[in-house]
Amino acid sequence: MAWSNTSHEFKNISYTWTIEKYADLHYLREHKNKKSPVFPNNGSDLELSLELSVVETNKYHTAITLDIIKNNYKKIVKLEIWLGRDLSNYKRCKLAERNYIRYTDADLSKSASSTDGNLIITCEITFMGERKDQSGHEPLIKSPNVKLAEDLVASFDTKELSDVIIVTDDGTELQLHKKILSAQSTVFAEMFEHKNSVDIKEFNFDVVSELIRFIYTGKVQKLNELSGELLAAADKYQLDDLKTICAKFMDDNLSIDNADAVLKSADLYNLPDLKIKTIQYIQNNIKKDTYEANYNILNILLNQSLQELKLDDSSSSQGND
Known part of the structure; x- marks a missing residue:
């Protein structure tokens, strides 16, 4: 047909x-x-x-x-x-x-x-x-229409059959589903193992909402405003895919204004590729006396240099043996 x-x-x-x-x-x-x-x-x-x-x-x-x-x-x-x-x-x-x-x-x-x-x-x-416009011929045997992704999005929107609650820093209660949260995050699985309500105070309402949106839909909407805080939340709740998305956004939007914050996040949350890229960006685009006056940048750069020296010494020792 x-x-x-x-x-x-x-x-x-x-x-x-x-x-x-x-x-x-x-x-x-x-x-x-x-x-x-x-x-x-x-x-x-x-x-x-x-x-x-x-x-x-x-x-x-x-x-x-x-x-x-x-x-x-x-x-x-x-x-x-x-x-x-x-x-x-x-x-x-x-x-x-x-x-x-x-x-x-x-x-x-x-x-x-x-x-x-x-x-x-x-x-x-x-x-x-x-x-x-597309056209073609329909096969005699049709593949089933799998609606898992759509069903998860619907659950996020409607909260139907929710069985756990997350209370955000401003007192807002988010009605959610234990199995969905636990399947995506072992941290949430442990949190809800013996109770059905938990408080999350270290991240604000917007960050928690976007974190939950990602768990249910695989999408995130407010990276421009929340990438740094979302990265911290993704690291805490062991959501590696969200962590990668935040790191890529920071990489793609690296600038003179945010380089110090990006470098600090890359160092804090163990993102070596982003850390190296940001260090190179700072050295190529920011005056040396400017970043040397910034304690956070200077401290990370010095630690990175010490690590590289240790690697060089280790390689030399192996070569001499």
Whole structure:
């Protein structure tokens, strides 16, 4: 039997913008006209930003607008925005009419008051790319449709049949599944062996949420903001694949501004390839007197040099024998 299939490439972007001390600033009109940093800031052909601005027709309303700076995709098919940490309370933009969502000042102030005075704006954006057509002939014997990955994602979204709880640093309770956590992490397996609720205080809510998202879906969304903390969490809970993803992101985004932090993480969490790459980057791109003034960098460089000397001495001794 002949068949045809039409599909489109989709690109999903998740971004969180925090405006600190918004509760103290919201009543000043000039502070309602702000733009976020450009995102996703990963060297791709996509550049976006969020803008907070006063609605001209009503000074007590504020619009959160998606500004498209650079885009090689065909169109936006979804724009959802929510305030604070309640991910279920989102608004979806009617993209056929506009690319912004309007809030009252009371909405923004109420949200900020629930998060220590900081206004947290999170958006989910889906872009649609080019159409792709495929055709062929269907085999007489069909392979079964295995839905394991989809079922795990559904479990993450719905929390159906959850049997354990993780309490984050802000008191949020995440309802989860012992078997899924234990299968991915021996650390979680030991934690939940004799109890059904544990507290995780050393990592904040965002880090724990992304850690759990990875366990259930194999994906992570906020590397730009959380790569360092996620690396620490991946190391603690022995999630080697997540650890590799964080290390690769740090490698791909190495810069003068973050080289010292990346080097410290590579040294602390035993990532020798990333450590060597970062040392080479520092020596080639940062003035010697600058990194010698940084105790953390200098200490790691000295330890690395001592290790290399020991290896050289060991090799020489074996050669003489």
